[in-house]
Amino acid sequence: MTTEEQPTRHERAESDKRRRTRGVKLFIRDIVIIFLAAIVISVGIKAFLIRSFYIPSGSMKDTLQIDDRIIVNELVPNVIPIEHGDVVVFRDPGGWLDPRYEPPQNWFVTSVDWVLSVVGLSAPDSNDHLIKRVIGLPGDTVECCNTFGQMSVNGVPLDEPYLKLGPGVTKASGTDFSVTVPKDSLWVMGDNRYDSKDSRYNTDQPGKGFVPIENVVGRAFVVSWPIDHWSWLDNYPTVFAGVDDKSP
Template structure:
């Protein structure tokens, strides 16, 4: 008996090729799925332990940060990297700093699902409105005073020349005077937009007396990622705090 052929090729051989192609297509889909899963897991780990994205919901940090800027936050601060004076930090509300917001109504499940997936990899930040961002002025043990005869703030008796502040035509860096010593485990923080920032000065009647517990700090903002024309790093102006003293 002769073997059945089609165009000079055996039927079993063609079946074998089709099966091989099917297996090859399945392997490609499987490998692609594995790569996607690994990428999502890696991004999730980076977002959880290293870097996190936030957007700026207000103008309290102008002109350093403006509303709707997107930033990346280094989450190694403060657990592995110590906070320094001048750092711009994101922190959870210590209590009473943010207005009580009504419970969010369920939205479009597809949109919310997409936002959730993007938040896993740090490309969305649905909880930005539950956090605040300010500049660290005083570390534990620092005495922070305002203002001297020139309208400057002082840390440990050293006047600060702050190039990052927005004063809206005022001379003094604060419209209210204060004289505080930062307790252990806490920070004194202020917005760069000094006449439009409800910061440590305005929360001294709250449960933490205006101080931010270091345990509430999510991380240090280090770069603006969006919009592209504002891309750039965020410094902590170490020269401003020269001579203040190490803690």
């Protein structure tokens, strides 16, 4: 290359500038693509796999505390069947929840909450849902209480270690009952048995206290927040051992 054909200092500087500009543009493009992919994946996970809820009441103490954040497996019940002892989140079957007044929020808080809900990090609809433990599945006979104060399912008495009972209280329920769970429905109860408006106290509603399985959003399987409450949520298979045998 002759001296005349060699790039000048100005031309080299312009070439370096174009390369840097192109590199910055590629970097920004990649960041945007990664961000959008993360949003799409998060939305997909929330829509089909898991989502977050918070606990608005004390009906599941001491298993769950007020304002705990839980992660819910949305594959239950459509892909994975519900089992005895599962802690499930479900939509109000009708009349279980009292009407609530939601104070107006400013547009910024509402917008942030919406964005977080899209990716499953917020749960603005938690107040429209309930969370209880599944005691009876379709066809089960659930009764309380026997002479030892225990509840039974299909004649099998339950020793329930997750119950929160008051001092000196030995009965698993303050209300005696005997029900047979209809098809495609559940009988659910709170672990804080004397402070839970569950199936027992909604028998005067259209669903007679039973929860349609189609109302179940999913099974809660972990407490994710606060960190000191982190724990897996057990469905206590040993408690319900033998209750699936409905033979006489």
